[in-house]
Amino acid sequence: MGIIANPASGRDIRRLTSRALVFPTVEKVNMIERLLGAFAATGVQRVLMMPDLVGIAAGLLRAIEGRRGQGEAAWPEVEFLEMPLTDSALDTVRAVERMRAAGVAAIVVLGGDGTHRIVAGACGDTPLATLSSGTNNAFPDLREATLTGLAAGLFASGAVSPAEGLVGNKRLRLRVGEREELALVEVCVTRLEHVGARAVWDPASIAEVYAAFAEPDAIGLSSIVAGVSPVGRRQPHGAWVHCGGAGAEVGAERGGVWAPIAPGLVVPVPIAASGLLQPGQPVALRSLRGSVALDGEREIELDGRQMATLTLELDGPRSLDVPATLGAAIRRGALRYPAAAPLGPP
Known part of the structure; x- marks a missing residue:
């Protein structure tokens, strides 16, 4: 799986002039942690992430080390892409290109309409799982990250087919x-x-x-x-x-x-x-x-x-339909486990 979290989303002048709260870095880190927990439950083993200069990567690394120190259940391996940072949209483009080259099953995007536009311009046929963390959020889903992570993990594992889980966009x-x-x-x-x-x-x-x-x-x-x-x-x-x-x-x-x-x-x-x-x-x-x-x-x-x-x-990027994906997974029993079996990835 790939994760793009725009460090600047939800912080522009529209929020300042309209008295709306900015979207803090700590909540973006928390959302990614919830994604990783859902990925682990569905068997995702490796995650590629875009690095940043404002603290998302640093916060996530602290969380990963904290879990190891407390002996908690392991998350997927998180690998931060090695790439130069310009603190601009070019960082997103480069990260998406590297994720495509690595063969990610899907890219989870945390951002607003502008972030998703940049990702969509570089993602090719790689589908997007969208999460709102911007100012204008007409394109991405306003949804709990756990559910998006669960659906993305089920799709990546093959439990749900593209025909069942993906929709086209204009x-x-x-x-x-x-x-x-x-x-x-x-x-x-x-x-x-x-x-x-x-x-x-x-x-x-x-x-x-x-x-x-x-x-x-x-x-x-x-x-x-x-x-x-x-x-x-x-x-x-x-x-x-x-x-x-x-x-x-x-x-x-x-x-x-x-x-x-x-x-x-x-x-x-x-x-x-x-x-x-x-x-x-x-x-x-x-x-x-x-x-x-x-x-x-x-x-x-x-x-x-x-x-x-x-x-x-009419042939814009494909994106993950979270309700449809979860519904298809439940219908075929992808979230069930045998009564005598321990809990673990389905």
């Missing part, structure tokens, strides 16, 4: 000139011409939002689309909105929606137009200048000189 492909970027949830075009602070929290700056899926109970920029045209994860289309306000066509505004674009931040967003996003059909961005946010974080500046198009794709 993605958005943005092309700006020769550059290509992917998003898992939404692409937002803002009126801010420079990236600066990457987060988007001012509704007046939002010009266009394109969503692969937009569920009514999601926090983030996809909630703007959900307020007009909700779209499920498994529906074969997406949706878009053009926002009113500064720069909108005179008389085009048709009211708006109250949208929870960040924790504790529910704001009015004027809407000028909306529609469905069909797969495989490139759509030209209306804005020529501004900056583009991918899954909540601004990454690209538009200078008006390059054509920008967006395409919805």
